[in-house]
Amino acid sequence: MHALNLQSNSLSLAERLADLAVDALIDEADLSPKPALVDRRGNGAHTDLHLGLMHASALALWPAFKEMAEAALAFGEVGLPLREALGRIGREGEQAMLATTAGVNTHRGAIWALGLLVAAAALEPRSTGAGSVALRAARLALLEDRYAPRPLSHGAQVALRYGVRGAREEAQQGFPAVLQRGLPQLKRSRAQGHGEQNARLDALLAIMSRLADTCVLYRAGEQGLQAMQQGAQAVLDAGGSASLAGRRRLHELDLQLLTLNASPGGAADLLAASLLLDRIESADAFIQGAL
């Protein structure tokens, strides 16, 4: 088991966790070629997003992630006071994001998922296994923040219309898309020697193959969701992104999702969550400069 070293690098634990969260967001944005998402090639299915904006948004969130970790250290336990502090900091983080992007939603889902995970990691720095961190995050997500506004968001609209579980429930259930799909695929593809970028793409595809992504449902309905899930599974079945057959399928999936305007933004957030948990698990090696 790894433990987060509190002393090294002259950074506080909260600062290091905020670094890891921002790194995960930037690595997700840079990963290419992602189907219909913003990446190094272009804007995917988005007219109002681009890679520079994703980077700026990620960097603008560093203070919020740091503050969430500090709140967890200060409260010291899962409970309503910490949950409501995280809600307040999360909403301030959203404001910082919107101020940076001139009102474009780049990372709303990511603030939620990575914020909970950063706080959960800070709560018990000696228990950094992905499952343990995700479980603490789930316990936080299950608490009802009395001050949270409940707007009829895109996620809430499609949850009502299609009866699916969205970002809130994904966290409340302990991030099954990350624990059961993203992280195992990341490790499997690495172990098969597929290279880090292909392993990350495969992890994204594994998440996409099962997720009820409310971003896709809102933009492209059930047809879009089915195309995303089946197309992602087809890439993996063809050998994944490291294989020629898999790359051909990935190219087809990109074209199909672009045609449907179906951007898997929720899956992208959960890839970032997978990368964060992977890094937290490896924090000892990270601190010693090995990663």
Ligand SMILES: CC(C)(COP(=O)(O)OP(=O)(O)OC[C@H]1O[C@@H](n2cnc3c(N)ncnc32)[C@H](O[C@H]2O[C@H](COP(=O)(O)OP(=O)(O)OP(=O)(O)O)[C@@H](O)[C@H]2O)[C@@H]1O)[C@@H](O)C(=O)NCCC(=O)NCCS
């Ligand atoms: C609990 C909240 C997550 C709110 O959830 P809700 O579902 O009500 O809200 P949404 O505004 O729809 O945001 C949810 C975002 O989560 C991502 N997501 C989607 N499906 C899933 C899923 N199954 N599991 C996990 N995550 C998922 C997704 O984020 C990405 O898409 C964003 C773009 O979305 P949207 O603006 O709808 O898309 P466009 O079509 O591009 O819009 P237009 O171009 O038309 O404008 C992108 O940003 C990605 O991040 C969903 O969007 C939570 O946010 C909350 O309660 N916050 C309050 C503060 C708080 O308590 N914070 C706690 C801090 S720890």
Ligand SMILES: Nc1ncnc2[nH]cnc12
């Ligand atoms: N790379 C990306 N492209 C579009 N939406 C996103 N939401 C989170 N990451 C994203």
